[in-house]
Amino acid sequence: MGSRNRSDVNYRNPCLTMHQPWASLLVYGIKRIEGRSWPSPIRGRLWIHAASKIPEPETIKAMEDFYREIYAVDGITDLKFPEHYPVSRLLGCVEVTGCVTCEELVNWDQIPEGVRLEGQTKFCWLCEQPQKLIVPFEMRGFQGVYNLERKIYEAASRGISPVVPPLPVKFPLPNPRDPFSLKPRSLASSPSSSSTSEVNNRSENLVAAIAGARAAATQFSKNGNSQSNTVEEGDDSRTRNMYRRAHN
Numbered sequence: 001m002g003s004r005n006r007s008d009v010n011y012r013n014p015c016l017t018m019h020q021p022w023a024s025l026l027v028y029g030i031k032r033i034e035g036r037s038w039p040s041p042i043r044g045r046l047w048i049h050a051a052s053k054i055p056e057p058e059t060i061k062a063m064e065d066f067y068r069e070i071y072a073v074d075g076i077t078d079l080k081f082p083e084h085y086p087v088s089r090l091l092g093c094v095e096v097t098g099c100v101t102c103e104e105l106v107n108w109d110q111i112p113e114g115v116r117l118e119g120q121t122k123f124c125w126l127c128e129q130p131q132k133l134i135v136p137f138e139m140r141g142f143q144g145v146y147n148l149e150r151k152i153y154e155a156a157s158r159g160i161s162p163v164v165p166p167l168p169v170k171f172p173l174p175n176p177r178d179p180f181s182l183k184p185r186s187l188a189s190s191p192s193s194s195s196t197s198e199v200n201n202r203s204e205n206l207v208a209a210i211a212g213a214r215a216a217a218t219q220f221s222k223n224g225n226s227q228s229n230t231v232e233e234g235d236d237s238r239t240r241n242m243y244r245r246a247h248n
Helices: 022-027 057-072 102-106 113-118 150-158 197-201 203-222 236-247
Strands: 014-018 033-036 044-050 089-101 123-138 145-147 160-162
Touching: 014 022, 022 044, 022 057, 022 089, 022 123, 057 113, 057 203, 089 102, 089 150, 102 113, 102 123, 123 150, 150 160
Parallel strands: 014 044
Antiparallel strands: 014 145, 033 123, 044 089, 089 123, 123 160
16 A cells, blocks of 8 residues: 655555544545645545544534634634544545645735635645545555555446535646646745735634644644544744734
8 A cells, every 4th residue: 555655656546544533634625735744746536534533513613613713814714614524434636736835825815815824734636626435435445555456446437426616716837738737846936915904903813723624633743643634733933923924
């Protein structure tokens, strides 16, 4: 199976196992950025599998509050979250169009403000075009990016349905002819010039929501789990500093 540290893997039907509620939030198009401590080794379709751990109600609430706050920055206040967060299931797929550093994402004027605030990790995988399985498949997951078994891939490909995200986002490629052109250090990371009174007025709520999301995510790093989450432990102070540089 694939590993995050290998560059020689032939990813035919790449898949990533994620904890809930992050997995469903990504497939439903609510989550646009998949945060990792390592850069994405693939571009194109990435299948999303939910790990076996049942999410705590507090974790679900923290992440839903986080996304309510960052979507509100862009004027979206009627988010519809998944009714259920199934585990040990293949849920659907997204298109990975690029990977940039957190600092690059925070200062990227060409994308919505809320997306920039969503980036909280060292590397940010940029995800578009979510599709979900009409009937999620039960299967075992693995660490890192790995290839789906052929029979699972073929069945899943026949059972996916496009999702309409709350705020569709298109990440522009520096070089449209090169699918890997949107990569770490490919963007200028000078501080963003955009600033609105609405964002400034919501900054304390955003900081509180980010802190709650970080607390929800660090339970896995504390347990020695190598899978990354939306917010890495220790990133809260960095997020505060980047936010202030971008909006002052």
